[in-house]
Structures are given as structure tokens and as C-alpha cells.
Amino acid sequence: MSLRSALRSAAIPCTLVLAAVALTGCASAVSLEPAADAKDTACADVVVRLPTTVADQAARETGAQGTGAWGDPASVLLRCGVPSPGPTTDECVSVNGVDWIQDDSDAPTYRFTTFGRSPAVEVILDYDTVSGATTLADLASAVSVIEPTAQCTDVTDVPEPTSTPSSAG
Secondary structure (H helix, E strand, O other): OOHHHHHHHHHHHHHHHHHHHHHHHHOOOEOOOOOOOOOOHHHHHHHOOOOOEEOOEEEEOEOOOOEEEEOOOOOEEEEEEEOOOOOOOOOEEEEOOEEEEEEEEEOOEEEEEEOOEOOEEEEEEEOOOOOHHHHHHHHHHHHOOOOEOOOOOOHHHOOOOOOOOOOOO
């Protein structure tokens, strides 16, 4: 084999490695920590149904089980398998049949956690980039595969106390 042939043979694998590294850099995965119950089969059911776009943001690859991400930079993050919230006075919103507890304490970063579903799903979004209503609507179909066991209630849903006890007869 001539020196020229040897150099050409060595150059092909090097070129392929460099191309693979360059492509990997363009499509870097979003690094997320999996939730405690991310291995729950219900989370797998959610993840396989996640949409390719959320609030006009393209899906990104993630490096953890039970997660999803959209946007570049990521403006929507999803983790399935977080603890289900108990009763709360925090605001609850219902979007397409899915109840969400809203936490805006770090605005413009908002955290929404499903209420009445186990395992629970957490969505963190950047309100400067995406709308909460649009984001939750886009995710509702995937999240709704986890059957609800409870729903949000409002003060108006609780009956007024009566002055006389009802007779059970």
C-alpha cells in the first residue's frame, strides 16, 4: 500500500468521527434529573405520547427517563413521576380535562404539577417565551393517559353548612 493510499484510508474514519462530533454538538440533549418515580409504567405511557412541538417549540432530546423538553434554548421542561400534591390552597387550573397546580413564585418561570393523578407530571416553563395555557393544552393529550383519581375543587364547590343536621333515615 502506498503512503498516499494509507493516508486516504486513515482520513475517511477521521472525517466520519469529526462529522459525528459536529452533529452531536448541534443536537445536544437537555440534561434533566429524572423524578423519583420516573420508572413508573404510566410515565412511559406519557413520554411515548409527547408531541413533537409544544407552544410552537420543537422537541429536544433529554438525557433522563420520564422527561421531555422543547425549545432551543429549552423553554418547556417536563418530568413525570414527581410526588402527587395533596390538598392545597395554591391556584388550580383545568386545561382540556387535566387539573394543574400553578406555582408562579419564580416568575417568569412557572411550575405546573398535575393534581389528582399518580404519578404526577411537572411542567416548568418560561413565560417570557411560551404561554402556560398553550403549553398545557399541547401536553394534555399525553398527560391524560394517567387516570385522574381526584380533581380540583373551589370554595363554591363545597356546600354551605346548615344550622340543623340532616336526618339519615
